[in-house]
Amino acid sequence: MLFMVEMLVDIPNSVPAEEAARIKADEKAYSQALQRSGKWPHIWRVVGQYANVSIFDVESNDELHTLLSQLPLFPFMKISVTPLARHPSAI
Template identity: 55%
Template sequence: MLYLVEMDVNIPESWSEEKLQDYITREKACSQGHQKSGKWVYLWRVAGKYSNVSVLDVESPDELHQIISSLPLFPYMDINVKSLCKHPNAIRETMI
């Protein structure tokens, strides 16, 4: 199952630079682990924002939730999820 996931990160202003860097380091390791597994297929930065647009290929909504909620910055995100399916006019079988 393919999902389009939009994540907007809202870092608390009270965080120290050290705390922020710790979260960023852990976030990178976690997201790259999911990318290497093949579950997190695409990851794009939204220009001008601390946001990303991603495509994940998972077996179930539960697996999607497990992956997203494993991110260290998950508690500080506004997340929008859309389920994807092939459009009948698409000329390619899949984007993956």
């Protein structure tokens, strides 16, 4: 199942810089592992925002929820999920 996932990150200023840096490093490692596994085949930065648009290729809604909720930045994210289906004009 394919999903478009939009993630907007907002880390509060109250989070110490060292803690924010650690969380971001953990996020990068986790997301790259998912990319290598094929579960997260596409990720694009949204210009001018601390945000991304990604494509996930997972077995179920539950699997997507589990993967997203395990993101280290999850507590600081606003996430929008859109299920995708193949377009009949696609070649």
